[in-house]
Amino acid sequence: MLVDSRLILGLTNGQDSEGNPIKKTKSFNNIKPAATDQQLTMVVSVLAPLQAWDLVSVDRTNVHSLL
Structure with missing residues (x-):
């Protein structure tokens, strides 16, 4: 069962x-x-243009419960 999720933006600045x-x-x-x-x-x-650095990747990490 999926219990938690995280969104991770990868940014670069030169x-x-x-x-x-x-x-x-x-x-x-x-x-x-x-x-x-x-x-x-x-x-x-919507979030990407608000960042001071350039967006290069987007990841989602999910946590699943095994019990």
């Missing part, structure tokens, strides 16, 4: 002095487990 990408993640915890991927995609489309 490169460091060695040419490696500067990466950051922003997590949103306690996402309603019943929220569909399509609904979360709509939320991300």
